Amino acid sequence: MPWPPRFLFLGNRLSVDFALTGGEGERSRWERWHAPADLADWFAACSLRLSLERVRPGELAAARELREAVWNGVQATLRGRKLPPSVVSELERRAAAADLVPVWRRGRVRWSPESTATQAISNVARDALQLFGTEAKARLRECANPRCPLVFVDTSRPGRRAWCAMQRCGNIEKTARYRRRRKRARK
Numbered sequence: 001m002p003w004p005p006r007f008l009f010l011g012n013r014l015s016v017d018f019a020l021t022g023g024e025g026e027r028s029r030w031e032r033w034h035a036p037a038d039l040a041d042w043f044a045a046c047s048l049r050l051s052l053e054r055v056r057p058g059e060l061a062a063a064r065e066l067r068e069a070v071w072n073g074v075q076a077t078l079r080g081r082k083l084p085p086s087v088v089s090e091l092e093r094r095a096a097a098a099d100l101v102p103v104w105r106r107g108r109v110r111w112s113p114e115s116t117a118t119q120a121i122s123n124v125a126r127d128a129l130q131l132f133g134t135e136a137k138a139r140l141r142e143c144a145n146p147r148c149p150l151v152f153v154d155t156s157r158p159g160r161r162a163w164c165a166m167q168r169c170g171n172i173e174k175t176a177r178y179r180r181r182r183k184r185a186r187k
């Protein structure tokens with residue numbers, strides 16, 4: 001797999017992955033949604049595996065607004081703070097739209113071919129509310145590399161996962177430890 005891939009799915013949770021696609025300020029450096037078609041590609045690649053006929057520019061704007069709210073909600077939750085009221089109102093507003101509709105096709109469950117990005121965005125907002133408002137939030141983590149801004153849900157059994165990904169930060173740390181050991185050995 002080429003590294004880094006176009007989209008990173010390291011969050012272990014739909015709404016967390018959604019928040020790791022770019023954003024305002026510093027995070028604009030990793031913007032992955034430049035055009036509505038990019039958001040369509042992201043929904044096809046994410047855990048929803050949703051194919052959308054089209055994404056309207058207004059839906060891309062809504063997705064970006066929700067992304068800020070999820071990111072700010074993650075940051076507040078990691079620091080043990082209450083969700084800011086602006087975050088709550090954005091999450092509730094998006095979650096109030098109709099959710100995706102599952103349909104049965106040849107023995108398998110799929111999303112309705114009429115699905116819209118607005119429904120998908122609602123699904124993400126619902127997922128974020130479930131993350132922040134339940135015990136699931138206790139597993140929210142920040143990568144242990146101080147220079148890495150990535151966050152994830154720790155799904156490991158002992159709950160001690162420290163790195164966003166071995167290929168990204170775990171290896172950097174391993175290499176640093178190896179170098180420190182060699183330096184000490186040479187003294």
Ligand SMILES: [Zn+2]
Pocket residue numbers: 143144145148149150163164165168169
């Ligand atoms: Zn990391």
